[in-house]
Amino acid sequence: MQAQFLPDFAKAGGLITCVTVDATDGHVLMVAYMNEEAFQLTLQTGKMHYWSRSRSSLWKKGESSGNMQELVEMRVDCDVDAVVVRVHQSGPACHEGYRSCFYRSVAEDGSLQINAEQLMTPEQMYGRTR
Amino acid sequence: MQAQFLPDFAKAGGLITCVTVDATDGHVLMVAYMNEEAFQLTLQTGKMHYWSRSRSSLWKKGESSGNMQELVEMRVDCDVDAVVVRVHQSGPACHEGYRSCFYRSVAEDGSLQINAEQLMTPEQMYGRTR
Numbered sequence: 001m002q003a004q005f006l007p008d009f010a011k012a013g014g015l016i017t018c019v020t021v022d023a024t025d026g027h028v029l030m031v032a033y034m035n036e037e038a039f040q041l042t043l044q045t046g047k048m049h050y051w052s053r054s055r056s057s058l059w060k061k062g063e064s065s066g067n068m069q070e071l072v073e074m075r076v077d078c079d080v081d082a083v084v085v086r087v088h089q090s091g092p093a094c095h096e097g098y099r100s101c102f103y104r105s106v107a108e109d110g111s112l113q114i115n116a117e118q119l120m121t122p123e124q125m126y127g128r129t130r
Numbered sequence: 131m132q133a134q135f136l137p138d139f140a141k142a143g144g145l146i147t148c149v150t151v152d153a154t155d156g157h158v159l160m161v162a163y164m165n166e167e168a169f170q171l172t173l174q175t176g177k178m179h180y181w182s183r184s185r186s187s188l189w190k191k192g193e194s195s196g197n198m199q200e201l202v203e204m205r206v207d208c209d210v211d212a213v214v215v216r217v218h219q220s221g222p223a224c225h226e227g228y229r230s231c232f233y234r235s236v237a238e239d240g241s242l243q244i245n246a247e248q249l250m251t252p253e254q255m256y257g258r259t260r
Binding site for chain 2: 019021026053083095104105115
């Protein structure tokens with residue numbers, strides 16, 4: 001598919017924000033960023049592509065872990081600078097082996113507490129310690 | 131509440147990304163950004179505060195529209211540079227009068243199509259055209 005609109009990439013130095021949710025129940029899996037190439041490749045291939053801010057490189061989700069994401073629907077916000085994508089997720093979305101990257105919450109005392117089950121270890125996902 | 135951890139504000143020029151979801155059903159309402167002050171004020175007051183990138187100013191959600199957000203839970207991602215907040219939302223979250231800012235999706239032909247009901251007009255929310 002070819003988009004008939006252009007997101008506002010200028011606002012944040014060439015990137016839009018992408019919230020990736022599980023198409024089955026809307027659970028937020030991760031937050032990542034897309035440059036124009038990642039955005040177009042995602043729509044063209046139906047597989048989620050992102051821009052890695054830490055590695056400064058295009059990143060096809062699941063390329064190293066095998067845990068790909070198939071695009072089901074892309075929603076666009078009022079300012080056209082963020083999208084919510086509903087995906088079919090294979091395996092854990094998080095590189096730490098949790099279903100979601102948001103596997104911790106802020107507890108009453110202000111500390112971070114794990115609130116989810118680790119489905120795999122990073123070693124199981126990547127065959128090495130990251 | 132005082133956080134016992136510090137998010138990674140350095141990664142994106144002093145800001146972390148915040149995905150705001152309805153506490154009742156997890157529906158994504160909006161994406162916004164927080165500097166350290168907005169982050170601390172949110173935890174201290176229990177009301178959502180953000181940093182407006184377009185206005186370059188602190189922004190207490192609902193200050194002009196009345197549609198405040200009460201914090202129920204804050205979840206933190208693996209990289210500590212994004213949060214998901216579950217909130218009780220008063221009225222529409224979007225300044226266009228929709229429940230969610232993500233009121234459009236990309237249709238089969240690549241165009242943007244509205245997929246939600248407009249609950250209020252911007253004039254009803256702000257008393258003027260924005």
